[in-house]
Amino acid sequence: LVLANPGQKVIYKFDESKLNEMIGNDNMFLSVAEAVRTCSSKAKYEI
Structure with missing residues (x-):
């Protein structure tokens, strides 16, 4: 599960x-963008 772009209330x-x-x-x-970049680089190593 990945959460991207949460609002301040969601984080709280x-x-x-x-x-x-x-x-x-x-x-x-x-x-x-940060989530995609991080998950894309993780996927390369998990395959």
């Missing part, structure tokens, strides 16, 4: 509910 709610710990902060990105 994730922190409150501890969902960010379940998802992992390394799977939360401030922009879609």
Whole structure:
């Protein structure tokens, strides 16, 4: 699961509910471009 471009309220709610710990902060990105870039480079190594 990857979360891209979350709003400030979403980030706050994730922190409150501890969902960010379940998802992992390394799977939360401030922009879609950053998420795609990171996931694309991970996919190269996992194939």
